[in-house]
Amino acid sequence: MRYLFLFVFCTFNFTACLAQPFTPNQPLGEAKGWCPGRVTLLRDTTAALWDGTNGHWWDERNTSQVAVDRLFEHSILKITDAKNTRKGWQRLFKYYNRTHKRGNVGYKPGELIAIKVNLNNTFEPDDADNDIDQSPQGLISLLWQLTHEAGVREQDIIVYDASIGFRPRAIPSRIYGPVHKRFPEVRWMSARGSLGVEPVNWVDNAIQYTNPKVELGNALPRAVVDATYLINMALLKGHEISGITACAKNHFGSIQWPFKEHNNSTVSQFRAEQGAYSALVDLMGCPNLGGKTLLYIVEGLYGMQTNVGAPVRSRDSWHHVFGGGWSSCYLMSQDPVAIECVCLDLLYAEFGDNLGFSGAPQFPKGSSRNSDNYLREAAMGHNSHFGDYHPNGILIGSLGVFEHWNNAKEMKYSRNSGKKLGIELIYGEY
Numbered sequence: 001m002r003y004l005f006l007f008v009f010c011t012f013n014f015t016a017c018l019a020q021p022f023t024p025n026q027p028l029g030e031a032k033g034w035c036p037g038r039v040t041l042l043r044d045t046t047a048a049l050w051d052g053t054n055g056h057w058w059d060e061r062n063t064s065q066v067a068v069d070r071l072f073e074h075s076i077l078k079i080t081d082a083k084n085t086r087k088g089w090q091r092l093f094k095y096y097n098r099t100h101k102r103g104n105v106g107y108k109p110g111e112l113i114a115i116k117v118n119l120n121n122t123f124e125p126d127d128a129d130n131d132i133d134q135s136p137q138g139l140i141s142l143l144w145q146l147t148h149e150a151g152v153r154e155q156d157i158i159v160y161d162a163s164i165g166f167r168p169r170a171i172p173s174r175i176y177g178p179v180h181k182r183f184p185e186v187r188w189m190s191a192r193g194s195l196g197v198e199p200v201n202w203v204d205n206a207i208q209y210t211n212p213k214v215e216l217g218n219a220l221p222r223a224v225v226d227a228t229y230l231i232n233m234a235l236l237k238g239h240e241i242s243g244i245t246a247c248a249k250n251h252f253g254s255i256q257w258p259f260k261e262h263n264n265s266t267v268s269q270f271r272a273e274q275g276a277y278s279a280l281v282d283l284m285g286c287p288n289l290g291g292k293t294l295l296y297i298v299e300g301l302y303g304m305q306t307n308v309g310a311p312v313r314s315r316d317s318w319h320h321v322f323g324g325g326w327s328s329c330y331l332m333s334q335d336p337v338a339i340e341c342v343c344l345d346l347l348y349a350e351f352g353d354n355l356g357f358s359g360a361p362q363f364p365k366g367s368s369r370n371s372d373n374y375l376r377e378a379a380m381g382h383n384s385h386f387g388d389y390h391p392n393g394i395l396i397g398s399l400g401v402f403e404h405w406n407n408a409k410e411m412k413y414s415r416n417s418g419k420k421l422g423i424e425l426i427y428g429e430y
Helices: 066-078 084-100 136-149 171-184 222-226 247-253 281-285 334-352 373-381
Strands: 038-043 113-116 156-160 187-190 228-241 244-245 293-304 329-333 423-428
Touching: 038 066, 038 334, 066 084, 066 136, 066 329, 066 423, 084 136, 084 293, 113 136, 113 247, 136 156, 136 228, 156 222, 171 222, 171 423, 187 247, 222 247, 228 244, 228 281, 228 334, 244 247, 244 334, 247 281, 247 334, 281 423, 329 334, 334 373
Parallel strands: 038 423, 113 156, 113 228, 156 187, 228 293
Antiparallel strands: 038 329, 293 329
16 A cells, blocks of 8 residues: 655646636635635545446446545545544534534534435436446445544434436445445435435425526425535536536535526526526525535546546546546545635646537537636625525525636645635645
8 A cells, every 4th residue: 555645736747738718816705614725636546447448437446445545534634634534523523513603512423414425327226337426435435434533323324316307316236235235324315215225305495596586496305404414425527518517516416406407597607607696506505505514525536528428538538637547536625615616627627628518419518618607606605686695595605715726737726825815725646
């Protein structure tokens, strides 16, 4: 096992990076987290070993559990400046509870933690294709950290993806089987349920949007409404309609009708101008979703140009940013805006104007245009047309800090240059 850990901000020997279309280093909003505005981006090339042809990317031999465990351990340490992961989890819980007026306390037995995974391409329990979704390895690492380091009881955890449209999402046996074997008391929930998996029980009016005309659905799963904490476990990938999909859009698996707004400017920002209202901000700020989120995780083992289908070696090897190979990384943060800014910078630096493009004729290139608008909106907490964002009638203010890096070679945000505002990116690789 290798333990060489490199912190790198400006010493990469990149191939030619794609042009930066965004204005760099102009932070906006209020940084969040134990270490404000901090995002960790840790990479291990031994984590993603699939040759692109044989077997599945999620097979045990193709995605290393040992490497993923290591990435999780070091991410928790670096995101909290802790000497051990037990102390790191204490800091995560205490920061959340302190900022939610629950006192300077940690997790208590009986408090429910909902984990939102991304199973956007899974519709049957027997799904065994190669489409990109949550890996079993990443979920095992997170559950091990929660139960062994954070001291969370298995029965206080529920893993879910619950959306019923455009097709009901399912928990596949390729994930449920190996994870349930190791953590038998963890609960599971999907749209219709299956063996060992609960069907969703919807709660009406659990989310209300700043724009009352939004048609995404006002119901949320009962388990999510009842949860004390939420962990948003998203994927690093482009999106053929909205440019990227990360933590905010991951909640399209928490609501009923995500497809109803896909082609509207409420979600697809390239159809509007900067300053347009975004329903994604309401998802990020809703007290039953983003408002109760303890930690944001983005799995980038096989980061993709688009959101559908399987990783393709010729298209999804990261030549511009990482010098070749799969992205093979994880990102973590307590700041929902900062982590998505880093995701967008990474994805655009690698895929440029092809970002999101899947080849489907109904979705032409260009979805990345204006794709950072919802992050500006979230950082400001205000929209020029609707005023302050107020999901569920609650003013959310700034949800986090917005900023683009200086360039894809140095990956420097404002706090990396010693400033007290903006994002701090901690990059490391094994």
